[in-house]
Amino acid sequence: MNTTRLEAFSDGVLAIVITIMVLEIKVPHNTEPAALVPLIPVFLSYLLSFVYIGIYWNNHHHMLHTLQRVSGSVLLANLHLLFWLSLVPFATGWMGQNHRAVAPAALYGAVMVMAATAYFVLQEQIIAAQGPDSLLRRAVGRDWKGHTSLTLYLVAMLASLRSPAIAQAIYALVALMWLIPDRRIERVLSD
């Protein structure tokens, strides 16, 4: 089994996840410009999650690019990742509508921790499948970016107990960190 259909299914799920999030931005009944003001935090949390899913899609794409054949365990690990990413719209909606509340900010971090862990598991499955000469292993190296993100999510979850705003700032920081294009895989591939 090659990677084409796995990619197609993952693309489909990610495209739907990224798009149904917008349904959480409910059309207001009022028609004053002021009706949009309470939607600003909803909009910002949508933007944040859009960037996250976009980055996941991009990195997922590069990662699968290093793979020739899909084994059963890669398939399961991929489904596992999609499961946690499919919860992003829920976490986004809760945090966006209650941006000053502790629990929604913490839950957002929890979903991010689970998604990042699932991504890490998938990465390890692919590296294991590629054997000692793994292209992906060389590309990610010690994966400082993945580990830093995971640490920052945990810090943000703790911070949310004191200040949801700080937690949200950390989530935005991690997203920014990933927006800087990651050329590790591209570099190794072009060697």
Next chain:
Amino acid sequence: MNTTRLEAFSDGVLAIVITIMVLEIKVPHNTEPAALVPLIPVFLSYLLSFVYIGIYWNNHHHMLHTLQRVSGSVLLANLHLLFWLSLVPFATGWMGQNHRAVAPAALYGAVMVMAATAYFVLQEQIIAAQGPDSLLRRAVGRDWKGHTSLTLYLVAMLASLRSPAIAQAIYALVALMWLIPDRRIERVLSD
């Protein structure tokens, strides 16, 4: 007609089915951590159905892989399967919101029976199209897994009359049984 577009359409439908189920996990109005407690059964039934649809996607993929040409009857049998799978979000939502009720637990089983039967019909159509030397026939053999699942769904439906929890445990058991990667088709293909 080759299988590419049939796969693309099926992938699309399954990706949407698996993702819109998450819309049944409604964002709570409350912001206490306790607001998540009533969502736990909703979450678990979502997880269960996510695994089911993921398994269907995977097996569907392997099954179509043994096919070169799509006939009109394969196409109809495939639509029939997608129809029953498209009802999974409804059954999941009803059971998740009423996990102690009899009828939702039984209906979930009924949808699973119909989906499994539709899968079986599709399988037989493909085997018939492949003729006496059918690769898929050799791969599935007597299909004990399919028959066991169907039996267990029926047992669970009966059990739900006494205890929805037992029915739900059986649904989870069947899902686990399928999560163990099925190498039958892969093995026959690599002969």
Next chain:
Amino acid sequence: MNTTRLEAFSDGVLAIVITIMVLEIKVPHNTEPAALVPLIPVFLSYLLSFVYIGIYWNNHHHMLHTLQRVSGSVLLANLHLLFWLSLVPFATGWMGQNHRAVAPAALYGAVMVMAATAYFVLQEQIIAAQGPDSLLRRAVGRDWKGHTSLTLYLVAMLASLRSPAIAQAIYALVALMWLIPDRRIERVLSD
């Protein structure tokens, strides 16, 4: 421009149309089996529209298969078809929730008339693009099936003024007529 991306986009839209219709079957608040009874007409109208969209997908697929290059006018005609098909969930929801009412039954027919007309326009655009030796022209011939459907939709719309049930029976009849696999294009292609 070849047909690949046009097919991918159309498949995506049709897969979403066929799947979001299921959202009209609202999860009942009650947990008695009797809670499902009022959903039966909703379910049946979903089934009807599922069959219609499935048939459109299938025929659309065969039709585009006869085409090598996509011109601007084919692209517009295709968008036009997708537009009317995207209204099927709305018409289905209205008719399903009010199966004894006149206007919803008539509107369902009106959407079907528009979709069938749009399909016809697309067909003519493709035939024109293929020139005098058009493969599609030979395949559809005088297109009695398309014309019969259009006539029956109009009859059903009129009938709905007297009896929505008769209109709905006619819609079901047309769907059944199309479920019998249409081998015209396959036959001409295999000559």
Next chain:
Amino acid sequence: MNTTRLEAFSDGVLAIVITIMVLEIKVPHNTEPAALVPLIPVFLSYLLSFVYIGIYWNNHHHMLHTLQRVSGSVLLANLHLLFWLSLVPFATGWMGQNHRAVAPAALYGAVMVMAATAYFVLQEQIIAAQGPDSLLRRAVGRDWKGHTSLTLYLVAMLASLRSPAIAQAIYALVALMWLIPDRRIERVLSD
């Protein structure tokens, strides 16, 4: 990295955006034909946005066709475009339900300005990636159509302060202007 998966993801997002807009046309509770009258502006704004997304899909397709390899910056610019297009359903729903109100008509224009700007940025990224002999540069030339649209959106936003109807007429005019097939890229490609 080639353009295939970028196109697949973009097609998926655009197919979902174009289809979930229809969910804003809520099924009325009443069954009189008159129940459809208040839906007419909702329907028209849906039609308008359907045409816009269809045109974006078409032009996006042609534009990516001129590209061989996808760089990190093209990928980001593409995500940026999809972000603004994903807000079209929200803007469409607000304007459709309040077609005589100023703010919704102005917001619709604002989303269009952002989407057009994002499209322009993506175009410039592709042109830069193609170097001095850029095929896309030759195809779009001075891009009078893009600049005219942007200007008209801004005019419409201003006009909406006086009359939302005039703004909406301008939006329809721009859509019509783009419906006339744009053969610039096709012409250059066939040279």
